Amino acid sequence: MTPTYHRAPLADLDPHVLYRVLRLRVQVFVVEQDCAYEDLDGRDLEPGAELLWAADGDEVVSTVRVLHEPAALRIGRVATAPAARSRGVAAELMRRAVDRCTQLDPAASIVLDAQAHLAAWYARFGFVVDGEPFEEDGIPHLPMRRPGGSGHGA
Structure with missing residues (x-):
């Protein structure tokens, strides 16, 4: 597998790529993790929102x-x-x-809600737990933050 990496706002995505991104999110979050939730939450349409993805040929294999x-x-x-897991x-x-x-925004903090079992993985990128644990769709999560500014290697 030799993936290619891409980034675009929703409006600039080819419909076939968007379909593959959304299909992967459904396959992982809804089917694999057995969470019946509305993935299409409207946030992909917000001003400034961007999708990033890795593709192997035409197939989207990872996305954020x-x-x-x-x-x-x-x-x-x-x-x-x-x-594509455990392949970097x-x-x-x-x-x-x-x-x-x-x-x-170099000065901005970056936040995310990590599934608790992945907290150490996110820590590799400079994220630290920043709040109380919570459950979302029956899965334990931790709020995490990567402070803005320089000096944070990834």
Whole structure:
């Protein structure tokens, strides 16, 4: 697998690519994790929202989104196809998402809600737990933050 990496706002996505991004999110979050929730929450349409994805040929194998919030940038909807896991694809995509956030606003913190069992993985990118644990769709989560400014290697 030699993935290619991409980034675009929703309006600029080819409909076939958008379909594959959304299908991957449904496959991971709704089917694999057995969470009946509304993935199409309207946030992909927000001003400044961007989708990042890794593709193997025509197939989307990993995806994240970057959102603008009042006091931070948010990374979310991090999903990777089972066949692409443990191959460094998601890590490279996360590095690119963090880099993109830093390009957009170097001083801004970056926040995310991590599934608790992945907290150490997100810590590799400079994220620290920043709040009380909570459950979402029956899955334990931790709010995490990567402070803005320089000095945070990923």
